[in-house]
Amino acid sequence: MRALEVTSFGAPDVLRLVERPDPRPRSGTVRVRIHATAVNPVDWWVRRGTMADRTPHLSFPFTLGFDIAGTVLDSADGFTAGQRVVGLYPWFVEGTGQGTNSEIIHADPRWLAPLPDAVDWATAATVPLNSLTARQSLDLLGLAPGATVLITGASGAVGSFAAQLAVADGAEVLAVASSGDEAYVSSLGVEHVLSRDEPHRLVEAIRKATPHGVDRVFDAALIGTPLLGAVRDGGGFVSAVEAVAPAPERGVTVVGVHAKPNSAQLADVIGRVAARDLHTRVAEVLPIAQGAQAHRRVEEGGFRGKLVLTF
Template identity: 45%
Template structure:
């Protein structure tokens, strides 16, 4: 089967397509095979490829296969969130790559995954759309849970134009929070439809902080840092507020009694099944930036790093 390996740490050019033996049924006890149709490119993929987590991942070293999000067809029957899933069922989910640290990701034609990592894809969702949902939506939902803010409180969401941030805005608004979104110019109207009360244009941190003070002079009750701004955006949080980061190396040191949390999305098949149903019913909206063949994975990484268009870049397999 075809896989894309990180041959050494570096830029997009270190990604190389090679062939590996296709896994057979029962090769890894407790896991089932999925033949992939689509995989997502995440910011974590970019950071791992660049070597930003090399020390944390040790002794795992290149060559390894990146990729968390996936959508495809189940090759082996297994238990699902709501009963048995037969071979041939369409499923979507994500590999907890950073915590699993096996180097076996979804830039591949076939993956071996645990049943708790995926959920069935509803009939009206295609593979491309489904592959943009799992990691982003589950991370956003779990991040909002970790914030623990009751209805009526104020929440700042950075990176609101991105897939994770968009889900965070929608979940927060549904929970009754007053959301302020930091986003790319041109996304303001859409984000307000999704539930943001205020929008601030992404830019230099000093300019963003000045605009945020106009909205919340005393600071926001919480911040969901989807853009990985880190310590620089902490002044926007009120004393004794709460701050959620999505990366260990971008988690600030607590000050002013602010509670600081790091959230790495953990697979939850039942939660994902509920979210996918809401996407099908258009109660939740996801965003796909580009769809590219697996052979163009290096270009996909370049586009993701340059921020051509916010949203998930999907690799078709």
């Protein structure tokens, strides 16, 4: 099988495409042949060594990748050989350095959900990590119908899922869109779309719309502490990355989210994607041999949607 390996911490050119033996069947898991996997910011953070403190026992070479979009090779635990599946690989929890940048992986069946035929491989690869981060963040916020929630980064993969899911949950959503992406965010069902601006100006705009502050904030754009002023006293704040979550004040509850595999939640989301009730964007699809190029482009930014690698 092919695998895109990280040979040392550093720039994208530390990535190498290699041939490795196909993994053998293993008790308690099913093997999945990966057809597509997204490149997420966390991938290049790990590759650069930014998150080395979370992986002290990791040795080189290793493979990255969180998003599973592929075909089951073994009939077991409710899945049949040849079945299309989508799933979230808990890369940090597993700690083996064997992610979805490998052509064949071992997966716990509890990580997986059936993939409807209506969803192509590339689209499916954009769903697991991003949608589960969004869903579980909203759950942490404990949104009640009619509650006001501010979602930053609503043009991005995580934020756009959060905006759509919050609207479906019955919340009143204020969403921050990148410049030029306001129409897209509005098309997701969001009534209050704010253009990205300096944090203090953004807080002023939010306070103008909701003088007492919003009930909840999901900070997918990682603005952090400057955004806390947008939340009412006693409200809630969830950061997509715990390390940049602000210190609590005024009774505001502040937590970071760590997305976990959840087959029921993923089955619900991918079903809504298949029905076109939820939308996701693919910026470009590249073969796994161009993995270094994909990482370079993700670091540079400036595109809309996810970059997807295919085998």
